[in-house]
Amino acid sequence: MSSAIDVRGLHKSYGDKAVLGGIDLHVAEGTIFSLLGPNGAGKTTVVHILSTLATADAGEIRVAGHDLHADPEAVRAAIGVTGQFSAVDGLLTGRENLIMMADLHHLGRREARRRAEELLAQFDLAEAGTRPAMTYSGGMRRRLDLAMTLVGSPRIIFLDEPTTGLDPRSRHTVWQLIRQLVADGVTVFLTTQYLEEADQLADRIAVLDVGRLVAQGTAEELKRLVPGGHIRLRFTSPEEFALAGRVLPTALPDNESLVLQLPNDGSVHSLRALLSRIDDASLEVDELTVHTPDLDDVFFAVTGQRTAHETEPQNEGASK
Structure with missing residues (x-):
């Protein structure tokens, strides 16, 4: 380009x-x-x-x-x-502000007014165009x-x-x-x-x-660029939580909230593989959430x- x-x-x-x-x-x-x-x-x-x-x-x-x-x-x-x-300029109306700017660009009077009306309409300010900008x-x-x-x-x-x-x-x-x-x-x-x-x-x-x-x-x-993507699995049953920990031994457990956290890049391939393991083990997962790094993390x-x-x-x- x-x-x-x-x-x-x-x-x-x-x-x-x-x-x-x-x-x-x-x-x-x-x-x-x-x-x-x-x-x-x-x-x-x-x-x-x-x-x-x-x-x-x-x-x-x-x-x-x-x-x-x-x-x-x-x-x-x-x-x-x-x-x-x-x-x-708060003392000028919206239209007057635009016409003043048009004068600085050396537009003629007629073209300045035409351009002002065009922009007021484009920016949804037509009704407010006659009011002082301070309002x-x-x-x-x-x-x-x-x-x-x-x-x-x-x-x-x-x-x-x-x-x-x-x-x-x-x-x-x-x-x-x-x-x-x-x-x-x-x-x-x-x-x-x-x-x-x-x-x-x-x-x-x-x-x-x-x-x-x-x-x-x-x-x-x-x-x-940023590592740290993961999937959180929440369980309601302590028994299911314990079973999931054995099926997914790399998961980080939170015993208090019955949550397992697994490193995951959030791709369709990796998510599909995880769901297959859950399905094969007949695990009852109450909630699954995916976290991938965002711009805050970057x-x-x-x-x-x-x-x-x-x-x-x-x-x-x-x-x-």
């Missing part, structure tokens, strides 16, 4: 502090790429550099086919940025912020933690909007505090830790830290 973003050997320091220690990234056109990492890992710095809001100390960077160092204006014309903090809910403000990013019809959108602070319903609404953008051919570069968000949306994921990429791949590829394994949503969020810096 054609490249939307290519990065090789990206370095960035602030004074004596190295923030990015030489990273390589490839983002294919028309896909969602998610950058994960603990607070302070350098995610926002990457977004700032790729969107021309900060300069790199070293590295080769191409965005939308343009050399970022040689032609930053061409890069700016091809991208949109939605940061951690909303760019919405919007958090989810509505975030949708308006995203709509403002799209006024110039960018080919690539940088979304820096776009759903932080939103309730689950609003978060899912933003996810649907992101999926639709990609279906329309837009490339999305996403940083997020939520592991589930990356799992749900991203075609490829990279994990950044202390300024270095420690893992890259699809969600499924990353999950396979995050902890490759960074040595708890997932971002298990700690109090701390912003890395302003994104606008």
